[in-house]
Amino acid sequence: MSDTLAGVRALVTGGSRGIGRAIAISLAAAGARVAFGYHGDGQAAHSTLATVRAHDASAFAIEADVSVEAEAVAMVDRAIDGLGGLDVVVNNAGILHEVGLLDTLVADFDAVVGVNLRGTFIVGREAIRHMTRHAGGRVINIASDLGYLGRERNTAYCASKAGIAAMTRCWAREFAPDILVNAVAPGPVDTDMLGAEVMSEEQRHKEAEIPLGRIGHPEEVAALVTFLAGPQATFITGQTYGVNGGSVMT
Ligand SMILES: NC(=O)c1ccc[n+]([C@@H]2O[C@H](COP(=O)([O-])OP(=O)(O)OC[C@H]3O[C@@H](n4cnc5c(N)ncnc54)[C@H](O)[C@@H]3O)[C@@H](O)[C@H]2O)c1
Structure with missing residues (x-):
């Protein structure tokens, strides 16, 4: 427990389980007031809450x-109402649908891009709309x-995840310095x-290729998110940081 995020109001999408759950807990443990979104897994959401x-x-x-769109906009509005404002939004909700290109239906493609990229776009747009009227945000x-x-x-x-990194740079430029x-x-x-x-044999083989020799824990992602939301991350914008055991080095 700490109070580095005391007074900070944060919305985390996809907070019911996995990485989003760890982020919601980590932000709250650092003193933030937290709302989180979820879709369809009420039991997990209840337990995380x-x-x-x-x-x-x-x-x-x-x-x-x-x-x-209507649901995402209403979620951001509800978060702002319930928290009394919004200082931090974490766009974490995501889905993965593994299928070969030649068997990928347009509906499959749209579903993944719809949650990962369009969802991030809508929630980010609405959060930033609020933040621009106030003292800034993350x-x-x-x-x-x-x-x-x-x-x-x-x-x-x-494609959706590369798009998120690109959108991040666009927003960082458009809304600097606030x-x-x-x-x-x-x-x-x-x-x-x-x-x-x-995990399949193929996946285990890939894991062995990670320089740190293992997959990560949700808390290890949440720690960086919490830092980026906090008072020490004041000269960082437009970046995409890996938390990957060295699987990508740039
Ligand atoms: N787990 C990994 O190895 C990994 C690696 C890289 C990136 N990520 C990313 O991290 C994020 C979280 O992944 P995770 O592994 O914790 O996934 P998860 O499946 O454990 O959790 C996904 C979360 O997203 C929410 N969600 C799903 N569809 C939604 C929708 N349509 N609207 C709103 N919320 C929705 C779920 O309620 C849940 O809270 C995702 O964006 C994922 O792409 C995960």
């Missing part, structure tokens, strides 16, 4: 599909190392999305 509330008794969760978008590396059977996912916008690009992290417990 109980944990976040151990640090921030006023924390709340909002169900919304970020790919649906936007932290969750990209992926696959946005650089590419991966077979993941066209839509990789709003700082950065991205975090994790490598493989132990969550439901990765399905680490059922």
